Amino acid sequence: MRSTVKDVAARAGVSPKTVSNVVNGLVPVSESTRAKVEAAIAELDYIPNLSARGLRNGRSGVIALALPDLGTPYSAEVAHQIVEVAHEQGWSVQLEETGHDPHRELDLVSKARANLIDGLILNPIALDVSAIRTGGNLPPVVMIGEVEQHQVDHVGVDNFSAARDMTLALAAGGRRRIAILGTTENRRTATANIRTMGYRQALDDLGIDHDPHLEIACDEWIPGGSARALGNYLRENQLPEAIFCFTDSLAIGALSVLHLEGHRVPQDVLIAGFDDIDHGQFAVPALTTISFDKRALAEEVMRLLRGRMADRKREPVQLTLPYQLISRASSAAH
Amino acid sequence: MRSTVKDVAARAGVSPKTVSNVVNGLVPVSESTRAKVEAAIAELDYIPNLSARGLRNGRSGVIALALPDLGTPYSAEVAHQIVEVAHEQGWSVQLEETGHDPHRELDLVSKARANLIDGLILNPIALDVSAIRTGGNLPPVVMIGEVEQHQVDHVGVDNFSAARDMTLALAAGGRRRIAILGTTENRRTATANIRTMGYRQALDDLGIDHDPHLEIACDEWIPGGSARALGNYLRENQLPEAIFCFTDSLAIGALSVLHLEGHRVPQDVLIAGFDDIDHGQFAVPALTTISFDKRALAEEVMRLLRGRMADRKREPVQLTLPYQLISRASSAAH
DNA sequence: TTGAAAGCGCTACCAA
DNA sequence: TTGGTAGCGCTTTCAA
Numbered sequence: 001m002r003s004t005v006k007d008v009a010a011r012a013g014v015s016p017k018t019v020s021n022v023v024n025g026l027v028p029v030s031e032s033t034r035a036k037v038e039a040a041i042a043e044l045d046y047i048p049n050l051s052a053r054g055l056r057n058g059r060s061g062v063i064a065l066a067l068p069d070l071g072t073p074y075s076a077e078v079a080h081q082i083v084e085v086a087h088e089q090g091w092s093v094q095l096e097e098t099g100h101d102p103h104r105e106l107d108l109v110s111k112a113r114a115n116l117i118d119g120l121i122l123n124p125i126a127l128d129v130s131a132i133r134t135g136g137n138l139p140p141v142v143m144i145g146e147v148e149q150h151q152v153d154h155v156g157v158d159n160f161s162a163a164r165d166m167t168l169a170l171a172a173g174g175r176r177r178i179a180i181l182g183t184t185e186n187r188r189t190a191t192a193n194i195r196t197m198g199y200r201q202a203l204d205d206l207g208i209d210h211d212p213h214l215e216i217a218c219d220e221w222i223p224g225g226s227a228r229a230l231g232n233y234l235r236e237n238q239l240p241e242a243i244f245c246f247t248d249s250l251a252i253g254a255l256s257v258l259h260l261e262g263h264r265v266p267q268d269v270l271i272a273g274f275d276d277i278d279h280g281q282f283a284v285p286a287l288t289t290i291s292f293d294k295r296a297l298a299e300e301v302m303r304l305l306r307g308r309m310a311d312r313k314r315e316p317v318q319l320t321l322p323y324q325l326i327s328r329a330s331s332a333a334h
Numbered sequence: 335m336r337s338t339v340k341d342v343a344a345r346a347g348v349s350p351k352t353v354s355n356v357v358n359g360l361v362p363v364s365e366s367t368r369a370k371v372e373a374a375i376a377e378l379d380y381i382p383n384l385s386a387r388g389l390r391n392g393r394s395g396v397i398a399l400a401l402p403d404l405g406t407p408y409s410a411e412v413a414h415q416i417v418e419v420a421h422e423q424g425w426s427v428q429l430e431e432t433g434h435d436p437h438r439e440l441d442l443v444s445k446a447r448a449n450l451i452d453g454l455i456l457n458p459i460a461l462d463v464s465a466i467r468t469g470g471n472l473p474p475v476v477m478i479g480e481v482e483q484h485q486v487d488h489v490g491v492d493n494f495s496a497a498r499d500m501t502l503a504l505a506a507g508g509r510r511r512i513a514i515l516g517t518t519e520n521r522r523t524a525t526a527n528i529r530t531m532g533y534r535q536a537l538d539d540l541g542i543d544h545d546p547h548l549e550i551a552c553d554e555w556i557p558g559g560s561a562r563a564l565g566n567y568l569r570e571n572q573l574p575e576a577i578f579c580f581t582d583s584l585a586i587g588a589l590s591v592l593h594l595e596g597h598r599v600p601q602d603v604l605i606a607g608f609d610d611i612d613h614g615q616f617a618v619p620a621l622t623t624i625s626f627d628k629r630a631l632a633e634e635v636m637r638l639l640r641g642r643m644a645d646r647k648r649e650p651v652q653l654t655l656p657y658q659l660i661s662r663a664s665s666a667a668h
Numbered sequence: 669t670t671g672a673a674a675g676c677g678c679t680a681c682c683a684a
Numbered sequence: 685t686t687g688g689t690a691g692c693g694c695t696t697t698c699a700a
Binding site for chain 2: 002045047048049050051052054055060061062065069070071072073075076077079080081083084087092093094095096097104110111113114115116137222223224227249252253255256259278279281282283284285286
């Protein structure tokens with residue numbers, strides 16, 4: 001049988017309250033009592049029951065992280081940073097995949113309200129199906145990724161400008177037939193929309209007519225999806241001069257199919273991605289991309305979340321992280 | 335103020351126990367009372383407090399998944415499958431990174447014993463620093479990955495045979511100078527050890543003398559680590575005829591540095607990886623690797639974990655999943 | 669500085 | 685089928 005505060009108290013000859021004081025270390029306890037209690041804890045192998053503590057305190061020490069697709073390298077890097085920062089600050093992280101089922105976001109909000117998690121980090125794909133739309137009684141939540149809303153705290157990068165910058169960079173050598181890969185047809189994603197807007201803005205800045213044939217759709221943001229999409233595209237269309245892929249994973253699929261079809265990167269076509277995942281730098285050729293500090297993202301998210309937990313009524317904060325365009329071989333002018 | 339069973343009971347004119355029966359749906363409840371209770375729940379926006387339920391039932395509905403390094407694509411794919419299967423079976427997943435700090439494994443065991451998590455899925459790197467060594471009062475735990483132990487349930491693939499098979503496959507065209515990349519010097523990892531053993535066994539089978547210079551060390555199992563390690567190696571050593579990298583991530587770093595140094599894969603050197611991560615298939619050239627069904631891994635792990643939770647005294651089960659050697663362009667004979 | 673008692677919200681037990 | 689009561693293990697009053 002598991003031992004409880006009572007057992008420890010009896011063994012140490014003190015009251016349960018004193019044991020609690022020793023364990024939590026907030027109230028001063030005399031050295032001799034502390035020693036007795038600690039000895040009893042060790043002898044009985046006492047471990048505080050966190051469910052009981054959670055019930056009593058109304059806090060569980062757990063936050064949840066909800067990402068659209070956990071299987072991708074990008075998710076892994078974000079999860080890694082969040083778990084690390086949360087851990088340093090004494091929180092555990094519960095992981096959820098919200099991908100194709102908006103109910104899972106709602107479940108999470110519900111679970112937060114059920115006191116099993118103290119807060120929520122949410123990366124929705126499309127705002128219109130997002131749980132935060134339910135309004136009303138929200139738990140502490142911070143959103144990441146591309147969402148246009150002002151109801152809850154948010155941390156992200158300026159995707160519009162980043163996409164515009166990348167398009168301009170690809171056009172720098174005089175190229176005009178610049179394609180994008182990753183627009184979404186069967187699902188509406190805020191990320192794809194806003195990056196498309198940035199791209200179109202750049203074309204506009206350059207005085208290049210917008211050609212809808214250069215916006216290549218790809219619903220699955222994984223290498224297999226983009227390899228298929230670009231492969232099909234190339235069977236019926238001329239090779240663009242440059243392709244701005246909406247994520248590095250898409251770009252890796254693109255590099256693969258271009259290699260197989262005998263097109264040289266960057267000689268025949270420039271390629272760029274977005275996210276700066278670890279593997280991108282080691283792609284063949286190394287991938288030009290948009291980078292931002294994922295550790296900083298995690299830190300800001302946790303800072304906002306703690307702030308929100310402390311004051312649920314505070315005005316929503318919108319935080320924009322700096323990004324960097326990293327030029328590598330896949331877009332090297334020659 | 336949050337409403338409780340009591341509030342709902344009062345509102346519906348029934349007892350708290352009846353509310354509980356309605357919510358949990360285990361005990362039959364008459365249609366009319368059920369309707370009343372459900373109406374009261376809706377009106378009061380009642381949500382059961384999971385901490386209280388956890389305290390009462392002794393179970394939280396949460397399991398923990400501990401991986402050495404969450405930032406890698408491999409971790410992402412494993413986490414994805416575990417979260418999906420666990421979710422289907424009604425569990426939430428807490429994520430932990432145990433990487434370079436054995437204390438984090440111990441913390442987890444402790445947390446499991448503290449009733450905040452019902453079970454533990456553990457992928458230790460080196461058994462000798464693993465929490466399960468503490469013996470005694472373990473929570474339900476299933477280990478994954480390469481560990482030689484028989485104290486707890488385990489699911490993995492036969493790494494020795496897989497490494498031997500891969501080495502033999504690389505040698506099939508008559509190559510004899512076959513290197514491995516990923517042996518570890520500064521930390522002892524069971525995975526590296528057992529794959530090295532399989533490699534040596536294959537050389538023995540082939541009658542090839544074992545050359546320690548062909549065992550290239552790389553402590554960091556990420557592309558950056560292997561690019562650096564192989565880059566340094568090539569400055570002082572002849573290019574091997576084939577390199578068996580201990581993970582796909584290592585192989586991707588190797589492909590990158592070989593490309594930059596002007597070595598052609600597979601013409602000048604064959605490359606193979608291990609794990610079959612999604613990006614490997616789209617590497618340039620596509621990566622030969624060892625594959626296993628990660629969904630099946632997740633299912634077996636959850637099956638064992640549930641079994642262990644039901645019967646903590648059952649004999650430890652060791653489960654071996656089938657693997658497959660997938661030949662792609664990076665090792666194509668020519 | 670320490671103790672006693674009450675209660676967080678839920679469900680299991682026993683009764684009706 | 686439903687109700688009353690007790691208690692999971694902890695911490696927070698209030699007193700001593």
